[in-house]
Amino acid sequence: MTQTEPAVHDAAEFMDRRTFPARMQSLLHRYPWISPALVLLIAVFTLSFFNQYFATPNNLSLIAQQVAVVGSIAVGQTIIILTAGIDLSCGAIAVFASMVMAKTAFENHVPGWIAFILGLVVGTAAGGFNGYLITKVKLPPFIVTLGTFNIFTALTLLYATGRTVRDTEVDPFLLKLGSIFSIGTFHITVGVLVMLLMYAAVAFVLRYTAWGRHVYATGGDIEAARLAGIQVNRVLMSVYMVAGFIFAITAWVLIGRVNAASPNSGIDLNLDSITAVVIGGTSLFGGRGTVVGSLLGALIVGVFRNGLTLAGLDVYYQTLAVGLLIIFAVSVDQWIRRSKS
Amino acid sequence: MTAETRKPILEAKGLVKTFGRVVGLDVSDLALYPGEVLAVVGDNGAGKSTLIKCLSGAEVADEGEIELDGEIVSFKRPQDSRAVGIETVYQTLAVAPALDIASNLYLGRELRRSGLLGSVFRMLDNKTMKQHAKEQIAALGIGTIQNIGQAVETLSGGQRQAVAVARAAAFGSKVMILDEPTAALGVRESNQVLKLIVKLRERGMPVILISHNMPQVFEVADRIHIQRLGKRAAVVTPLTHTMVEVVGIMTGALKIDESGQTLHSVR
Numbered sequence: 001m002t003q004t005e006p007a008v009h010d011a012a013e014f015m016d017r018r019t020f021p022a023r024m025q026s027l028l029h030r031y032p033w034i035s036p037a038l039v040l041l042i043a044v045f046t047l048s049f050f051n052q053y054f055a056t057p058n059n060l061s062l063i064a065q066q067v068a069v070v071g072s073i074a075v076g077q078t079i080i081i082l083t084a085g086i087d088l089s090c091g092a093i094a095v096f097a098s099m100v101m102a103k104t105a106f107e108n109h110v111p112g113w114i115a116f117i118l119g120l121v122v123g124t125a126a127g128g129f130n131g132y133l134i135t136k137v138k139l140p141p142f143i144v145t146l147g148t149f150n151i152f153t154a155l156t157l158l159y160a161t162g163r164t165v166r167d168t169e170v171d172p173f174l175l176k177l178g179s180i181f182s183i184g185t186f187h188i189t190v191g192v193l194v195m196l197l198m199y200a201a202v203a204f205v206l207r208y209t210a211w212g213r214h215v216y217a218t219g220g221d222i223e224a225a226r227l228a229g230i231q232v233n234r235v236l237m238s239v240y241m242v243a244g245f246i247f248a249i250t251a252w253v254l255i256g257r258v259n260a261a262s263p264n265s266g267i268d269l270n271l272d273s274i275t276a277v278v279i280g281g282t283s284l285f286g287g288r289g290t291v292v293g294s295l296l297g298a299l300i301v302g303v304f305r306n307g308l309t310l311a312g313l314d315v316y317y318q319t320l321a322v323g324l325l326i327i328f329a330v331s332v333d334q335w336i337r338r339s340k341s
Numbered sequence: 342m343t344a345e346t347r348k349p350i351l352e353a354k355g356l357v358k359t360f361g362r363v364v365g366l367d368v369s370d371l372a373l374y375p376g377e378v379l380a381v382v383g384d385n386g387a388g389k390s391t392l393i394k395c396l397s398g399a400e401v402a403d404e405g406e407i408e409l410d411g412e413i414v415s416f417k418r419p420q421d422s423r424a425v426g427i428e429t430v431y432q433t434l435a436v437a438p439a440l441d442i443a444s445n446l447y448l449g450r451e452l453r454r455s456g457l458l459g460s461v462f463r464m465l466d467n468k469t470m471k472q473h474a475k476e477q478i479a480a481l482g483i484g485t486i487q488n489i490g491q492a493v494e495t496l497s498g499g500q501r502q503a504v505a506v507a508r509a510a511a512f513g514s515k516v517m518i519l520d521e522p523t524a525a526l527g528v529r530e531s532n533q534v535l536k537l538i539v540k541l542r543e544r545g546m547p548v549i550l551i552s553h554n555m556p557q558v559f560e561v562a563d564r565i566h567i568q569r570l571g572k573r574a575a576v577v578t579p580l581t582h583t584m585v586e587v588v589g590i591m592t593g594a595l596k597i598d599e600s601g602q603t604l605h606s607v608r
Contacts, residue, residue: 029492209463210451213444217437224435228508229420229449287439 029336032281033293039279039325040300047307054310057185067302068191069257070272072250074280074294075198076127076243077273079206083219083239084286085141089130090247091269092152095262097123098251099160102261105171112173120248126152127244134240135233149270160263167259177256191253198246203291215239220287275322276301279329283337300325348411350375350547351396351427351516356405358391365391366402367571373516378538378548380558383568384591390520392568393551397429397518398422409515428509432521436501436508438494443467443474445493446508477511478503481540499530506537510546517541518549523557535561555584567591 028034048055073090080087101119104110110118126148133144167175177191206212214235217225226232250269255261280297282289301322308318349372358366366388373379383389394400396407398416406413409425416422419429436445452466453459459466475489481503493501502522509517519538523531531554538561541548552558558565559579567574567590575590575597589595 026495029495204462208465208467210453210465211463213440213448213451213465216439217448220437220439221435223433224437225448227419227429227431227433227435228437228445229423287437 025336028281028332032283032288032333032336033290033296034281035332036280036293036296036300036329040296040303043300043303043307047303047311050307050311054307058187059306059310061187063299063302063306064186064192065189065257066306067298068189068195069250069254069266070269070276070301071295071298072191072195072198072253073247073269073273074276074298075195075202075291076246076250077277078280078282078289078291078294079202079215079239080141080243081219081274081277081282081284082206082215082286082289083236084222084284085134085219085236085239086145086274086284087130087240087243088142088145088270088274089126089149089152090145090243090273091266092149092156093123093126093244093247094250094254094269095266096126096152096156096159096251097248098254098261098265099156099165099263101174101251102165102170102255103160105174106165106169112171115171116174116252119251120245123248123251124241124245127240127242127247128237130244131237131240135236156263162263164260164262164264170255170260174252174255174261175259177253178259179256189256191256194249194253198249199291199295202246206291211235211238216287218286272301275326278333279325281329281333283333284330285337288333288336297329347374349373349408350410351549352408353392353396354406354408356392356395356402356407358388358395358400358402364571366395366405368405369568369571370573371396371566372576373547373549374564375547376542376545377563378542378550378561380562380565381549381551381568382553382555382558382565382587382591387568387591388571389551389568391571393429393518393520393549396422396549397427397520399429423514426515427518428512428514428516429518429520430502430505430509430522432524436493436505439492441490441492442478442496442504443471443489445504446470446474446477446511448508450512473511474507477507480544481507481510481537497530498526499533502526502530502534503537506534506541510541510544514546516547516549518551520551521553522550523552523554531557555587558587559584569593 044055053059073094077087077090097119100122101115104118105112105115130144130148133139134141177194178189180187180189206215214225214230217228217230218232218235222232254266258265276297277289277294278284278297279300280289280293280295282293304321304325305318308321309315351373353369353371356366356369369388369392371392381389381393391400395402398419398421401417407416408414409427414425437448440448447470452470454464454466458464471489478489493504496504506519506522522534526534535557538548538550550558550562562579565577565579565587567577567587569591577587586595590597
C-alpha cells in the first residue's frame with residue numbers, strides 16, 4: 001500500500017499492482033466461503049488416503065445424515081450472527097420444540113401435523129422472546145440467550161418430566177425426516193433434504209431480497225443502517241423469529257435423526273452451531289458471511305469427526321482438531337477484516 | 342443580505358429547543374436559498390447541531406416552524422424529512438461496510454422486480470439499481486470509483502463519503518444537509534468531498550454545510566450562517582468578511598449591527 005500510494009487515484013491501476021496475498025485477501029473478502037470450501041476439499045482428499053472406506057458412498061451418506069441436525073440449526077444461527085448477534089439458546093429451543101411436538105402428539109393425541117405446527121409456534125415464539133429482550137429491553141444478545149438457554153432447558157425438563165418419548169411412541173409424521181431414500185448408491189434421509197432446502201431458501205432471501213440486504217447492513221454498522229432509514233429493531237426482531245422458526249424445523253430433523261424426543265438430546269447443538277458458522281467464514285462481528293459457508297462448516301466438522309475416527313484417532317484428537325479449525329477460521333476472518341485499511 | 346425577491350427554499354423561523362434546563366436553540370432562524378451553499382458555523386454549544394437536527398427530523402423543536410418551498414412541514418422522525426426531500430449526510434460515514442456501492446445507494450429503498458418475481462418472491466431488481474447507481478456516480482464526477490459492485494469498506498474515507506453524498510443526491514431531493522462531512526477525513530479526501538459540494542451546486546442543489554473548518558467554508562460557501570448562543574448571530578458572505586471576522590462573530594469578540602455590514606469591537 002505504501003509504495004502504491006499515488007495509485008489510489010486510479011482504482012484499476014491500483015488493483016493490478018497488488019501483491020498476491022493482498023489479492024487473496026480481497027478475493028476472500030468478496031467470497032468468504034472460499035476458505036471453508038478449500039478446507040473441506042483438502043480434508044476429504046487427505047482423509048480418503050488414511051482409510052479406503054472413507055470416500056465410499058455409504059460413508060459419505062452417513063456423514064450427510066450426521067450433519068443434518070447441526071447443519072439445520074446453523075442456518076438460523078448464521079442469520080443471527082450476520083446481525084452481529086449470537087444465539088446460545090438455539091439448541092435449547094430446538095429440543096424444547098421437539099418435546100412439544102412429540103409430547104402433544106403422544107399424550108394429548110393431537111394429529112402429528114398439528115403437533116408439528118405447535119412446535120413451530122413454540123420455536124418462533126421462543127426466538128421472538130429473545131428478539132424482544134434484545135430490541136426492546138436492549139440487552140446484549142450474548143446475555144439474553146445465555147439466560148434463555150437456561151430458561152428453555154428448564155422448561156423442557158419440567159414439561160418432559162425427565163421422560164423421553166420413545167421411537168414406538170412418536171407420531172409417524174414426526175419421524176418422517178428419518179426415512180431414507182436412495183440416489184444412486186447414496187442413501188440420504190429426508191432430513192438432509194429438508195436441511196438443504198432451508199439453505200437454499202435462506203441463501204435466496206439473503207441474496208435477492210431487501211430484507212437480506214437489511215440483515216447485512218444492520219450487522220455491518222447498525223447506526224449507519226438506522227440513518228439509511230432501515231428500521232433496525234424490526235429487522236433484528238424478524239431475524240430472531242425466523243431463526244426460532246428454523247430451530248423448530250430442526251426439531252423435526254432431530255426427532256427423525258434420533259428416532260425419539262429426549263429432553264437431554266442436543267445439548268451440544270448450541271455451541272456446535274456456532275462452530276459451523278464460524279468455520280464457514282461468517283464473521284462474529286456481523287455483516288459478513290454466507291449461509292452456504294455454514295453448510296461447509298458443518299460438513300467440515302462432520303468430515304473431521306468421521307474421517308479421524310476411521311483413521312483410528314482418539315475422539316479427543318477430533319475435538320482438538322475442531323478447536324484448531326475454529327482458531328484458524330477466526331484468524332482468517334481477522335486478516336480479511338484488516339484488508340480494509 | 343440578498344434581495345427580498347428571492348424566496349428561501351428552506352426556512353426555519355423562531356426555533357426553540359430545550360433539553361431540560363439547557364437551552365439548545367433560543368428562537369433561532371435559518372434561511373436557505375435555491376442553488377446556494379449555506380455554511381453553518383458556530384462554537385461548540387452554539388446550537389448548530391441542534392438546529393440541523395431539527396431540520397433533518399432527528400429532534401423535534403419545542404416552538405417555531407419550518408417551511409420547505411413555502412409550505413409548513415413538521416418532522417417527527419428522520420424519515421419524515423427525507424420523505425419531503427431533505428437528505429442529510431452525516432460525518433460518521435454512514436454506509437453499510439460489507440455491501441457494494443449500488444446496494445448502499447438504494448439501502449432502505451430497494452427496487453423490486455416487476456411481475457411475480459418481485460411481488461411473490463420479493464426479488465430485487467439489481468440490474469436497474471446498478472445501472473442507476475452508475476449514472477449517479479458518473480454524474481457527480483466521482484471518477485475514482487471504478488467498480489459499482491465494489492464493497493464500500495474497500496473504498497477510502499473520501500470515496501465512502503462520496504457514496505453517502507451520491508445516495509443523498511440520488512433520490513430527487515430538494516435540499517441536502519451535510520453535517521461535518523470532512524470531519525473524519527484527511528486533506529486530500531476532504532478536497533474530494535468539497536469538489537462534490539461544488540458539483541452539487543452546479544446542478545442547482547441547495548446545500549447546508551455544517552463545518553468547523555474555516556478554510557473549507559470560505560472555499561465553497563456562498564453565505565455563512567453564524568450561530569451563537571442558540572441564535573443566528575449573523576449571516577455574512579466570504580466576499581464581504583474575512584475568516585478572522587467570522588471567528589470574531591462566532592466567539593462574540595465582534596458584533597454585527599442590525600443593518601448588516603458594519604462591524605465593531607465589543608469592549
